[in-house]
Amino acid sequence: MRWFAKQRYVIDFTLSSLLRRKGKNTALVLVYTLVVFMLASTMFFTYAIKKEAVIVLDNAPDIVVQRLVAGRHDLIPISYGDRIQKIKGVNSVKPKLWGYYFDSIFGANYTLIVPEDFPHGRGNIAIGYGVAKVSTSQVDYILPFWDHKGSMTSFTIKEILSSESELVSSDLILISEDDFRMLFGIPMEYATNLALKVRNKKELPVIAAKIKKIFPDTRPIIKDELLRTYDSVFNWRSGLLLIILSSAVLAFIIFAWDKASGLSAEERKEIGILKAIGWETSDVILMKFWEGTVISLTSFLAGLLLAYGHVFFSSSILFEPVLKGWAVIYPKFRLVPFIDPYQIAILFFLSVVPYTVATIVPSWRAATVDPDSVMRT
Amino acid sequence: MIELDNIKKVFNLGKPNEFTAIHGITLEIPAKSVTVLQGPSGSGKTTLLSLIGCMARPTAGRIKLKLARHHDSSANPGFPGGEITSLPERFLTEIRRNDFGFIFQHYNLIKGLTALENVMLPAYPEGEPHGELQQRAIALLDLFNIVDKADARVEYLSGGESQRVSIARALINNPSVIIADEPTAHLDTGLSLEFMEILQNLRNQGKTVVVASHDPIVYENKIVDTVIALRDGRVEPPLTHMEH
Ligand SMILES: Nc1ncnc2c1ncn2[C@@H]1O[C@H](COP(=O)(O)OP(=O)(O)OP(=O)(O)O)[C@@H](O)[C@H]1O
Ligand SMILES: [Mg+2]
Secondary structure, three states: OHHHHHHHHHHHHHHHHHHHOHHHHHHHHHHHHHHHHHHHHHHHHHHHHHHHHHHHHHOOOOEEEEEEEOOEEEOEEOHHHHHHHOOOOEEEEEEEOEEEEEEOOOOEEEEEEOOOOOOOOOOEEEEOHHHHHHOOOOOOOEEEEEOOOOOEEEEEEEEEOOOOOHHHHOOEEEEOHHHHHHHHOOOOOEEOEEEEEEOOHHHHHHHHHHHHHHOOOEEEEEHHHHHHHHHHHHHHHHHHHHHHHHHHHHHHHHHHHHHHHOOOHHHHHHHHHHHHOOOOHHHHHHHHHHHHHHHHHHHHHHHHHHHHHHHHHOOOHHHHHHHOOOOOOHHHOOOOOOOOHHHHHHHHHHHHHHHHHHHHHHHHHHHHOOHHHHHOO | OEEEEEEEEEEOOOOOOOEEEEEEEEEEEOOOOEEEEEOOOOOOHHHHHHHHOOOOOOOEEEEEEOOHHHHOHHHOOOOHHHEOOOOOHHHHHHHHHHHEEEEOOOOOOOOOOEHHHHHHHHHHHHOOOHHHHHHHHHHHHHHOOOHHHOOOEHHHOOHHHHHHHHHHHHHOOOOOEEEEEOOOOOOOHHHHHHHHHHHHHHHHOOOEEEEEOOOHHHHOOOOOOEEEEEEOOEEOOOOOOOOO
C-alpha cells in the first residue's frame, strides 16, 4: 500500500516537474519524435519491401530458365522445355511470356505478363493500380498500344488489380497469350523464359547445372538467387538512407545528452532540496526514471505512429527523392502494413533505454553528494 | 539532546584552497529548548547547522543524537549511543526526514508547486495515504494563517508567507528538532517578533530548536535558553545564559 502511494506521489511530482519545464521538454519530445520517426520509417520501409519480395517469390517458380544471346536475354524455344522435362527431379516446365512496354503517351513503363489462366479473353486486359492512376483509366476504358509493327491496337480494361503486393502489381498489365504474341511479334515456338517446379529443393543446384550443360546458351536462375538480388538492391537503397539517418541520430545523441545530462542549476538545486528534506537517493532516481520514461516513451510512440502512417499510408512520400528511379511508377503503390516486433525492440533499445540512462546518471550523481549546499544558496 | 564532540570541518581537504571552517567544537544542545548560534558572518554558523542537521559529515569528531524516538527500539535505525557520524547515507536521510525540520534562510521552496504541495513534499517517501497527508498539511497551513494561500504557487508568495510555508513544511513529519538558519534576515521587526513567538510555541510543544543568527532580535530574545557565540569556527566563552 505504502509502496504504491509512494510511487503515485513520485509520479505526480514528476509530471508537475515536466510541466514546469515545458519549453525544454517540448523541444526534447519534438526532436526525439523526429528521430524515432526517421529511424522507424526506414526500418518499416526496408522490411516491408523485403517482405513484398518474399510474397512475390513465394509464387515464383523454383528455377527460371532464360536464354542468353551475346550476353543478352533473348527468346527461348519452347522445345527446350521438352528436353528439360526429362531431367530427373523436374516436376513441370511452363513457358512464360512477359515483357516491358514503354507508354509514350503517359511516359510510364508497364510490365506485361501472360498469366496461366487469363479470364478476360482476347482484346481485354487487367491493369495494376499504378497503371490505372497514371493513365487515369477505369474498368471498361480503352488503353491504346503500339505493336511491334508500329500500328495502334487497343485493349479494353476489364479489371483493376488489387494485390497483397502492390509494389509489384502496381505497374502490371495482364494480357492474353495471343494478344501478347501479336503485340510483341513473338512466334508460337518461343517464350520469354521457362518456369520450372522441382520436386526436391535440395536438388535445385544439380538440376540447374544439368540444364546449363544440355543447353549452354541458357541461364537457369534459382529462386534463392532472385531473393538475394532483391536483397542487395534494397540494402543498397536503405544504406543510402542509413547514412542520412545516422547523421540525424548522431545529432540527436549530442542533443539528448546535452539536454538530459546537463542538469540546470535549478534542477541541481531542486535535487538538493529534496535530499535535504528527506527524499532518499532512490526516490530522486525514481523520479528521474519516470521523467526519462515519460519523455522517451511519448516520443517513441509518437514517432512510431507517424512512421507507420508515413510508410504504409503515404507511400513513404519523404523517401521519394532517395528511392525514385527504382520504379517508374514509384509513388503510386502502397506497401502492405507489416511490423516486425524485433525491429520495434531494436528501436526501443536504441532510443528509450539510452535516453533514460542519460537522465538518471547525472541526477544520481547530484543526489549522492551532501545536500549542505542548499543551506547556502 | 545533541552532543558535539571535538567537531572539525575542513573544506577542500588536501587541495590548495583547503579551509578549516570549524576548529574542534565541543558543545551540548539541550533538548526541548531554544538554542541560538550567534556570531559574525563567516564564523561557521551555517556550517555547524548543516553538521548538526546531518546535511554534511564532519571531517573529525563525533555527533550524538539522543532523541526520544531512538529510545523506542522499533524505530531505532541502529546506531549505538546515538552516534551518527559514521552512519551510511540512507540513515542520515531517514534522520533528516523524521527527526529534523529545516527552515532555510532562502526558504528553498520548490517553484512551480503550490504551497500545499511544498508542505507535503517531505512526507512523500513515507507513502502515507494522500487524504491524511493533505489534511495534516492544511492543518499546518491553517496554524500559520496561510491556508488561503494553499493553492497558490510559491513563487507568488511574499517573503513572510514563504517563510510560514517553509515552517509548515519543516513540521509536516512531526520532527523533534527544528533547525533555522538566519530566519529573520528578510523580515521586518514585526514579522521577526512573530517568528520568535512561533519558536516559543514549538519549544512549548517539546521541540528542540536550533537557530543560527546574528540578529539581536533573535539572540537577545527572552525566549532563547542558550546562546552559543561563534567566532572563526570556535566557540567563544559564554556571553549570556538566560534563566527562566
Ligand atoms: N563549500 C565550501 N567550501 C569552502 N569554504 C566554505 C564552504 N562552505 C563554507 N565555507 C567557508 O566556511 C566559513 C564559514 O561559513 P558559514 O557559511 O558557516 O558562515 P556563517 O557563520 O553562516 O556566515 P553568515 O553569517 O555570512 O551566513 C566561511 O569562511 C565560508 O567561506
Ligand atoms: Mg550562514
